Amino acid sequence: MTSKELTQQxxxxxxxxxxxxxxxxDRIPTYLLSEEDPVFxxxxxxxxxxxxxxxxYKPNIAFYEAIGVDGWKALKKTVDYLHSExxxxxxxxxxxxxxxxxxxxxxxxxxxxxxGFDSVTVAPYMGKDSVEPxxxxxxxxxxxxxxxxxxxxxxxxxxxxxxxxLYKQVIKTSKGWNNSENLMYVVGxxxxxxxxxxxxxIPENFLLVPGVGAQGGxxxxxxxxxxxxNVGLLVNSSRKIxxxxxxxxxxxxxxxxxxALQIQMAQELEKL
Amino acid sequence: MTSKELTQQxxxxxxxxxxxxxxxxDRIPTYLLSEEDPVFxxxxxxxxxxxxxxxxYKPNIAFYEAIGVDGWKALKKTVDYLHSExxxxxxxxxxxxxxxxxxxxxxxxxxxxxxGFDSVTVAPYMGKDSVEPxxxxxxxxxxxxxxxxxxxxxxxxxxxxxxxxLYKQVIKTSKGWNNSENLMYVVGxxxxxxxxxxxxxIPENFLLVPGVGAQGGxxxxxxxxxxxxNVGLLVNSSRKIxxxxxxxxxxxxxxxxxxALQIQMAQELEKL
Numbered sequence: 001m002t003s004k005e006l007t008q009q010x011x012x013x014x015x016x017x018x019x020x021x022x023x024x025x026d027r028i029p030t031y032l033l034s035e036e037d038p039v040f041x042x043x044x045x046x047x048x049x050x051x052x053x054x055x056x057y058k059p060n061i062a063f064y065e066a067i068g069v070d071g072w073k074a075l076k077k078t079v080d081y082l083h084s085e086x087x088x089x090x091x092x093x094x095x096x097x098x099x100x101x102x103x104x105x106x107x108x109x110x111x112x113x114x115x116g117f118d119s120v121t122v123a124p125y126m127g128k129d130s131v132e133p134x135x136x137x138x139x140x141x142x143x144x145x146x147x148x149x150x151x152x153x154x155x156x157x158x159x160x161x162x163x164x165x166l167y168k169q170v171i172k173t174s175k176g177w178n179n180s181e182n183l184m185y186v187v188g189x190x191x192x193x194x195x196x197x198x199x200x201x202i203p204e205n206f207l208l209v210p211g212v213g214a215q216g217g218x219x220x221x222x223x224x225x226x227x228x229x230n231v232g233l234l235v236n237s238s239r240k241i242x243x244x245x246x247x248x249x250x251x252x253x254x255x256x257x258x259x260a261l262q263i264q265m266a267q268e269l270e271k272l
Numbered sequence: 273m274t275s276k277e278l279t280q281q282x283x284x285x286x287x288x289x290x291x292x293x294x295x296x297x298d299r300i301p302t303y304l305l306s307e308e309d310p311v312f313x314x315x316x317x318x319x320x321x322x323x324x325x326x327x328x329y330k331p332n333i334a335f336y337e338a339i340g341v342d343g344w345k346a347l348k349k350t351v352d353y354l355h356s357e358x359x360x361x362x363x364x365x366x367x368x369x370x371x372x373x374x375x376x377x378x379x380x381x382x383x384x385x386x387x388g389f390d391s392v393t394v395a396p397y398m399g400k401d402s403v404e405p406x407x408x409x410x411x412x413x414x415x416x417x418x419x420x421x422x423x424x425x426x427x428x429x430x431x432x433x434x435x436x437x438l439y440k441q442v443i444k445t446s447k448g449w450n451n452s453e454n455l456m457y458v459v460g461x462x463x464x465x466x467x468x469x470x471x472x473x474i475p476e477n478f479l480l481v482p483g484v485g486a487q488g489g490x491x492x493x494x495x496x497x498x499x500x501x502n503v504g505l506l507v508n509s510s511r512k513i514x515x516x517x518x519x520x521x522x523x524x525x526x527x528x529x530x531x532a533l534q535i536q537m538a539q540e541l542e543k544l
Contacts, residue, residue: 022375062371062378068386072344096371098395099334100422100487103294106334114340123370125397125417127424145397150372152399155445159433166428166438173427215372 001090001118002139003206007230009055009088014266016231018056018092018208019258020238021046021078022063029246039064039074044081046242049255051086053262056234058092058208079115090234091117092208096145098123098130105133112137119143121186121208124170128177135179141206142183146171146198149188149211167194171201184208187226189217189235195225206232212261213240219261223268231269237261273362273390274411275478279502281327281360286538288503290328290364290480291530292510293318293350294335301518311336311346316353318514321527325534328362328506329354330480351387362506363389364480368417370395370402377405384409391415393458393480396442400449407451413478414455418443418470421460421483439466443473456480459498461489461507467497478504484533485512491533495540503541509533 010016023039032038047057059078064071082089093115097107104122111120112134119141122131134142147157147167157167174183187198189211198207207226211217212235219235226233241261245253282288295311304310319329331350336343354361365387369379376394383392384406391413394403406414419429419439429439446455459470461483470479479498483489484507491507498505513533517525 024378060371060375060378062369062375062382065382066378066386068348068382069341069344072341076340094371096395096398097334097368099332099366099368100420103332103334106296106332106338110334110337110340114338123368123395123397125395125428126368126420126422127427127429129422129424131424148372148398150398150401152401152403155399156397156438156442157399159438159441161431161433161438166431166433169431170428 006055006090006206009090010231011269013055014269015053015055015262016233016235016265017054017258017261018058018234018236019046019050019054019241020094020236021057021059021242022238024063025067027243029248029250031248037074037077039071040077043078045251046254047082047086049251050241050258051089053255053258056090056092057082058094058236060238061093061095076115079117083116091119092143093117093120096121096123098126100126101129101133104130108134108137112140119184121145124174131174132178135177135182140182143208144170144174144183144185146185147187147191147194149190149215149217153188153191168197168201171198186210189222190215192218192221192225195222199226204228204232206234208234208236210236213237219264227268227272229272278327278362278478281362282503283541285327286541287325287327287534288505288507288537289326289530289533290330290506290508291318291322291326291513292366292508293329293331293514294510296335297339299515301520301522303520309346309349311343312349315350317523318526319354319358321523322513322530323358323361325527325530328364330364330366330508332510333365333367348387351389355388363391364415365389365392368393368395370398372398373401373405376402380406380409384412391456393417396446403446404450407449407454412454415480416442416446416455416457418457419459419463419466421462421487421489425460425463440469440473443470458482461494462487464490464493464497467494471498476500476502476504478506480506480508482508485509491536499540499544501544
């Protein structure tokens with residue numbers, strides 16, 4: 001999916017919500033555990049209940065890898081289900097990969113070809129040749145970690161380098177890489193005040209913004225500093241939606257949580 | 273496995289070689305492709321032929337993920353085979369993971385519990401709370417990217433921060449994290465001249481050194497600047513060993529390549 005098509009979906013649905021599928025066997029309703037594939041059953045119910053209110057889903061790959069082969073199967077089934085039932089939905093593999101060139105190429109193949117995701121999150125520490133293999137894919141996005149939502153972001157990302165903080169250097173440098181028009185960036189909602197500076201460097205690119213919800217970031221602040229005329233935002237919420245309830249109507253309640261966020265987003269979009 | 277036990281194995285085998293299992297269906301001998309699990313068949317043959325000359329194996333997780341569920345199965349079979357047939361061997365998941373705390377905990381579970389690796393490589397960009405969940409595991413090592421072997425390492429890792437280059441800041445900061453005695457560090461053989469400075473910061477920790485072989489690093493240089501009285505080095509070679517030949521005696525030739533490196537390593541150990 002192109003950025004333009006994503007923007008169209010956002011205006012159509014009046015939502016720039018991404019629902020994070022951090023599906024954990026220890027947290028899903030226990031009655032699902034007797035199903036053949038509890039992870040997929042949970043995801044399917046969540047997707048069916050929330051898809052009207054969001055434009056993207058973001059499976060967090062760690063949660064699938066943690067249960068081995070079964071997890072990988074459930075991940076594949078989830079992406080296939082999204083593609084077949086809701087082809088208008090944008091898909092993000094939250095994988096935070098990055099390695100030397102020939103290895104990054106393999107990761108790109110895994111997420112773009114084998115699993116068919118529209119985008120994948122990538123860590124910048126290993127530099128240009130670790131990211132460019134992802135950027136080679138047409139109509140796919142590479143979502144580079146810039147300033148993350150966690151406390152540890154202050155360990156290295158905000159260090160002052162030659163001219164400015166490391167995360168700014170990462171964003172500026174990445175603009176010079178091949179096919180950099182396929183880049184999006186991760187900027188945590190917990191660091192909304194940094195968004196104004198970031199928008200000076202990348203006025204147009206989409207930002208994937210985690211940290212609204214369980215991590216405490218504010219949607220209003222994110223929009224104040226980060227929204228563009230083409231929106232340019234995907235705001236993610238995971239735990240606050242998918243684990244809003246562990247009773248038999250968990251999906252319905254997740255849907256209501258997603259709708260509540262969508263309504264706030266529609267208000268923000270009206271300001272444009 | 274503890275660092276002490278690893279050192280004992282190194283002196284016993286007169287080798288600090290790690291063989292990288294970057295197993296790629298496009299590069300293994302074509303006659304293996306008709307086997308039920310060609311990736312595992314290749315790995316098993318390589319392991320049986322090289323285990324006498326090395327102390328560790330390092331599957332590169334990207335290569336397994338690139339073929340989906342089948343890859344994950346082959347990876348699990350490979351680790352299980354190592355544990356059952358060669359329990360003295362140290363295992364490294366070259367995964368370069370790292371995410372917010374609750375997600376890193378899931379990756380740690382995937383590699384340490386589900387797959388049973390002795391260690392996993394982790395990227396430092398997201399800081400303390402992205403690495404500490406790996407460090408909590410007893411008798412497991414977390415191998416932090418410091419200065420990698422690729423060209424892109426010069427994009428950010430060697431940037432001058434407040435006081436010194438970023439990779440040095442990463443190493444120094446990580447020493448203050450909980451259970452930091454479980455840390456090893458990745459330092460590329462292509463950057464051997466940096467090792468002297470690194471040893472001033474971490475005189476004892478093991479270093480995982482990729483880049484000897486296909487990437488052009490020199491074993492002699494690595495030892496000159498990086499070896500300690502307890503060795504403190506695991507030098508990895510992947511493609512130059514496992515793809516030395518694509519004929520039916522590929523494993524035998526891989527064994528000879530591994531032995532040649534082991535002989536050089538024995539000479540370096542004699543200098544201690």
